[in-house]
Amino acid sequence: MSVLFAIVLLPLIAALLPRLVQSMGRSTVAIVTALPVLLALLLLLGTAPSVLVDGELLQAAVPWLPQAGLMLAFRLDGLAWLFALLILGIGLLVIVYGHYYLEKSDSGGRFFSLLLLFMAAMLGVVCSDNLLLLVVFWELTSISSFLLIGYWSGQAAARKGARMALTLTGAGGLALLAGVILIGQTVGSYDLGTVLASGDLIRSHALYPLMLVLVLLGVFTKSAQFPFHFWLPHAMSAPTPVSAYLHSATMVKAGVFLLARFYPALAGTDLWFVLVSSIGLVTLLLGAWMALFRHDLKGLLAYSTISHLGLITLLFGLSTRLAAVAAVFHVINHATFKASLFMAAGIIDHETGTRDIRKLGGLRRYLPHTMALATVASMAMAGVPLLNGFLSKEMFFAEAADTPLYGSLNWLVPTLATIAGMLSVAYSLRFVHDVFFGPVPAALVAHAPHEPRRLMRVPVEVLVLLCLAVGVFPAVVVGPLLAAAATATLGGELPEYSLAIWHGLNVPFLMSLLALTGGVAIYVWRAPLFALQRRWPRPHAPAIFEQAVQALVAVAGRFVRFIDNGALQRYVSWLMLPVALIMLAAMASRPDWLGEHALTPVDGLSILATIVAVLAALATVVLRRQRLVALLMISVVGLIVSLAFLRLSAPDLALTQLSVEVVTVLLLMLAMYFLPSRGVIESTWWDRSRDLFLSLSIGVGVGLLALFAMTHPGATISTFFIDNSIPGGGGANVVNVILVDFRGFDTLGEITVLAIAAAGIYALLENLGLCLPIYDPEGRPWAKDRSPLVLQMISRAVLPIALLVAMYILVRGHNMPGGGFIAGLITAVALVLQYVASGVHWVHARVPHNYHPLVAFGVLLAGLTGLASLLLGYPFLTSTFEYIYWPIVGKFELASAMLFDLGVYITVVGATLLILARLGKLSVVEQEEGN
Amino acid sequence: MSVWVEGLVAALILIGAGFTLVGSIGLVRLQDVYTRLHGPTKATTLGVGGIILASLVFFTAQTGVLSVHEVLITLFLFITAPVSAHLLAKTAMHRQEKKVQSTRGEPWQQ
Amino acid sequence: MLSFALNAAFVMVGIAMLLGSWRVLVGPSLTDRVLALDTLYINSIALIVLFGIYLGTSMYFEAALLIALIGFVSTVAVAKYLLRGDIIE
């Protein structure tokens, strides 16, 4: 079913567009945003016949991470269809409204991108056919709503509100994930259909209470249920279109959507009833009570939303099938009237510059049209007959009155429901009367507000018309939709219900009547209530939340500062400590570190060399503060290591080590010139003993490990390389054939790393202003003779010899020790010698010294050699070779791998010279600037 | 390989190694850095030259073709050794390293 | 005869290297250390050539050649560092 994917993914892909076309004007942005949504809406409506009329279940799935049970699976049943309609329909209206609402200075592209992202996330939540996928989208709604609430990121309130919303809904999302995983593990599948069919299995599971609580945590945080309700009023710092969309119609409904979704799987137990209905009831009352006293228009609406969400939650909690139908119905109705009210509040804010009810009044003179719309919507909210709110509230009263539960307290629910109804009427009345009627405050007269652009009111009109239409012709307008959604929710047969305005003079009607009259009475005599409320000792939830967050941050900060105090030494110690402990443990557990593998014979010179290396290494440590001495010591170590490679049949390594040795020494000396040349003693005794312990235990451990490996027989895969070196690679030097042929891809990677390192060093040293030392470390001025003549002359004589040797080593590398790496280093050393002997200017006047392209060319050459074999139909970097006859030289074998090696050679030359010449030029640049 | 060649090689090796050793002994035994410069730069270079010559004779006799490596190494060594020594002497003078009585002249005062 | 000469030479060169290392470690002056390091490089050349004769292979001669080159370069560079501080200027 590609339609399903299209519906969900259209907004997701389109989320990129508004930012791209941002420069093309505000209208373009709005149109580009609206079109995909319209398209998705039309696609959705196109599925109406099959989903709503035939009751089909549309499904589409693509594996994502099937091993983890995560599928990109979507379903469209009645419930999902209803929510998708709300999301896309109201979304479209919000886009139109938002276009006129945003100021010219606001970034429309960012706003609409985020809005579309949120829309896609919401669609993903309601259409998911996989529990894990649902959680993914659920978190995406949290994140996108965080960004939307914090859209005006310059305002502290917006940032704070966004953070609060993210913390709570994000934490709820984690709880939901845990719950979902528990459910998935219990059922054995994350497939929604399977889970919904396994309700009995879940409910009888020992961990059912835990699953339920975890899922409900997700629901209650998202739907702003007590005691997590306080984030919603703070989220009102978002732009009003966001409030209208997220905080009335969609995101907060995600929670109750989940209640509906999991209804067949989780509902029906006493625990469900107690938890869901009591939380719903508390939220219903608390929200309504708080709403009455809000002075902020959007605050009032926010608390009213909390109250209505409580109502829906309560209905789901009542666990009767009719209550669930009523809940779904109220979802539709609340979305329509509350979105329109938010938009009206936005218009008022937009036109008068304030949302404070105390500063508003008599607006009917300026905004007659808006007044009419707001009044109708408020009446729907209050539950006045002939409007949609009345119908669902009527059903709610009926269910509340019929509740046989709570034992002898069975009068409690209907009474509290009626009181909530009264409060709802009262705050609705306050919203209309305080704003549109009464005297006009002086400040407003001067402001002279006027009706907004015609199109800005269209979305409100559409929604209000829907309120009316549903209220007057419920069965026609909303009947099939409600039936389909309720069927999907209940997962079975629908109970008997009738969508009529007049059911006769029954208990629910009386309750409605009572609520209406009581509400008017409360509004009329509200002054004492306001006084009472002012003295009301209330725990300030946001403050408590802030304190908790601050405490958490402080604890985390202390912990982080303990671990991460910025001292590199400490990090390395922390890293080394486990290594040392593991080493010690390993040494203790394996006493047989000297295996029975025959030892190779020892000779006196090797012992001598080892002693020298050990002494030099120790001297490096002891004399490290005399930095040049330390440098000479590591040269000795390097020389011995190279000789060891030679002795142990690794001439290639010896050659490489020797040439790297000298470039390293040059490099360190170049750096040492700038750095202080003597160290200071600053480690404490304790530091040094700790380091001694760490280094000794790791050193001994590594040594024993090496001994263990060397004296135990091991399997090797090298037989293949030795056997195939000549037939497969055309070279006798197996090490080189491995480098350029068998493992050529690795080598390509390595020279790339080398090139990147060189470029990185170049960039690091860019614009680095270092002071040149005038005196040497002992306080003597430097010698005046820049480059002794004899050195210059002899170095020039050495260059051709060295280059000849390098070429020789490069060419013969395939068959004898040598190769691109070594030849490259030798060439680099020979050229660096010219730098040392004759200076940068002399060299740069004679040698092309732009090493960047050289490095790039080398890597490219090596890569292209590989690609050439690809073109010829062989795998990447397959080498071919041919024997040719050269006069004088004799029979000569030419392998394509040699071209690869040439690439290696060029890269190494370029990278080494790039690094050293850059370091060397540091002082030259300084001097030039100085002069 | 004839006995004569072998004898020649052995002799060259022993002479070379002997000079090398003497150079190093000088490096240790002599009194100040200026005199110590003499040991390695002269004796050792000569010694290594002897050993390389031995190798040249040995491999040329073995393969019948003139062994080029050794020539190259010798050439290289004999070109560079004086330069190294020169620079080191310059360094010692620049740094005014301590000298013993018998080392005459104070060139850095010129 | 040859093997005796080789063994004797190995011993002598070995002792020479030991003496050179002693000078590197002890100093006393920086110039001494550099000089001794240079000597070590040259001794290594002797050692490698001897090793080549001993094994009868010329495979290791490039290493000797290379040591000659890098010994020279590093000695020159250190000397230049001691003289001028800035080795590439």
Add this chain to the structure above:
Amino acid sequence: MEILLAIMIAVLTSCGIYLILRLRTFPVVVGLTLLSYAVNLFLFAMGRLTLNAPAVIGATDQYTDPLPQALVLTAIVIGFAMTAFLMALALRAWGEFGNDHVDGTAIPGSDGDDRR
């Protein structure tokens, strides 16, 4: 020979790690160089030791394990690149903060005055 190599690896590792744990950039770079010697020898040792049998076909009748050698060969070159990068970083830190402490922060009164 194995024991000698093991001793060398152990000493080089110890010295390298001890130097890496110092507080100034230069000893750390030197320590890293020592440590990379040790690591290279260690990797090389994984191929077991063979005397006088380089992996060149035709030169001898048995061959040492060439694979660790190939790995170590590139490791040596990459090790140089890493040392150079670290040194450049140290120079940059010296230029930015006026001291060569490894933490890369300006420490008042440490040895910023050393800068001449």
